[in-house]
Amino acid sequence: MNTKIKNVNTNNERVGEVASIFNRNGVWYINMQIRGKQMRKSLKTSNKKEARARALALERELLKGDTVKTVESEPVLITDAIEALIQSCKTEELRPKTISKYRQVLKDVAEFAESRNLYKLEQLDVRFVDAYRQYRKQKGAKPKTIYTEVGVIRRLLLFAKTRRMLNEDPLDGLKLTEPKTEPQPFWNWDELELILESSSKVHRPVFTFLAETGLRIGELRWLTWDDVDLKQGLIHIRPKDNWTTKTGNVRSIPISDRARGVLQKQPRHSRWVFTARASPKYPQGDHQVSERRLLESLKRTLKKLKLKGHLHTFRHSFISRAIVQGIPEAIIRTWVGHVDHKTLQHYTHIANRESQAAMRRLNRPDA
Structure with a gap:
């Protein structure tokens, strides 16, 4: 199979109510949706300013219904549908991280399609998805990743159908089995203390x-002093600037004695609670901590201790510890936010195992 990937230009400039223009091989084209049909036509100019003027004039004529029959209806291009979906996601104010993920996945999909000489949206059918899944598997992508990416393709096609870019769903009938969730690593109390000491x-x-809050690393990086209420003993996790929480919800977490001790020792020379060390680029040392550097540091420690895990394992360990201590699931959810039900089931199993071990110790006869 040919896996040579070419660059795909998905840029598209909106110039009117429904008309957009794009450049192909130095010539400008108009692209628009009229009465549920995709209209595309060469504007026969290489000048962008002239292309805008011609596109607007043609749009006015088409919206009046004067020349609809003079323009050929063509199948929607994959790249056009992608751009339309991304613009819709921005309008719906989806999280920038989600939009970035969609853009990257669909860019890869478009490039893979072009490598197979496929350009039309309707060509993203079951055979294409099967080939794409095999291609991603050969590239080393995990089953969960491939499953998620196919979900993005599905979203693109369903979006296109609602916008009448497609009459039928090319993936109708496709059924995928969701991969089993791999058990997430977690550290018990002794391991956690050893990691922190080392x-x-x-x-x-x-x-x-x-470890004390169960925060996601992104939530910690964006934590400001305005989010910390030492008097009430609460940390508020809430959207700010161009960042939002994973689900967009606001929550508050009680501050433990140990977490309070950490906060009281933090310098307040920046709006951010946790800052990176000063550097030539940031001589004041007032910028957010780097997730990459934190992970590298943690990995060195784990390697030395011969333990597995990553930054998110602090969160898993917090949840596990809370369940083992008998904290109700409803309260845990108010602290940590969204948690997959399967994940909680896994931790509940751990709690049951710990409970049984405690009972065995209780009933162990004295030596």
């Missing part, structure tokens, strides 16, 4: 705070 002094406050 970690870099520079990054230990961050690791301790993650």
Whole structure:
């Protein structure tokens, strides 16, 4: 199979109510949806300013219904549908991270399609998806990743159908089995304490705070002093600037004694609670901590201790510890936000195992 990937230009400039223009091989084209049909026509100019004027004039005529029959209806291009979906996601104010993920996945899909000489949206059928899944598997993508990417393709096609870019869903009848969730690693109390004791002094406050709160690393990076209420003993996790929480919801977490100790020792020379060290680029040391550097530091510690895990394992360990301690699931959810039900089931199993082990110790006859 040919896996040579070419660059695909998905740029498209809106110039009117329904008309957009795009450049192909130096010539400008008009692209628009009229009465549920995709209309595309060469504007026969290489000048962008002239192309805009011609596109607007043609749009006015088409909207009046004067020349609809003079323009050929063509199948929707994959790249046009992608751009339309991305613009719709922006209008719906989806999280920038989600939009970025859609854009990257669909860019890869479009490039793979072009490598197979496929350009029309209707060509993203079951055979294409099968080939794409095999291609991604050969590239080393995990089953969960491939499953998620096919879900993005499905979203593109369903969106296109609602916008009348397609009459039928090319993936109608496709059924995929969701891959089994791999058990997430977690550390017991002794392992967690050993990790914190062995970690870099520079990054230990961050690791301790993650362990005490169950925060996601992104939530910690965007935590400001305005989010910290030491008087009420609460940390508020809420959207700010161009960042939002995973689900967009706001929640508050009680501050443990250990977490309070970390906060009280943090310098307040920046709006951010946790900052990276000063550098030539940031001589004041007032910028957000780097997730990459934190992970590298943690990995060095785990390698030395011969343990597995990553930054998110602090969160898993927090949830596991809460369940083992008998904290009700409803309260845990108010602390940590969205948690997959299967994940909680896994931790509940751990709690049951710990409970049974405790009973065996209780009933062990004295030596």
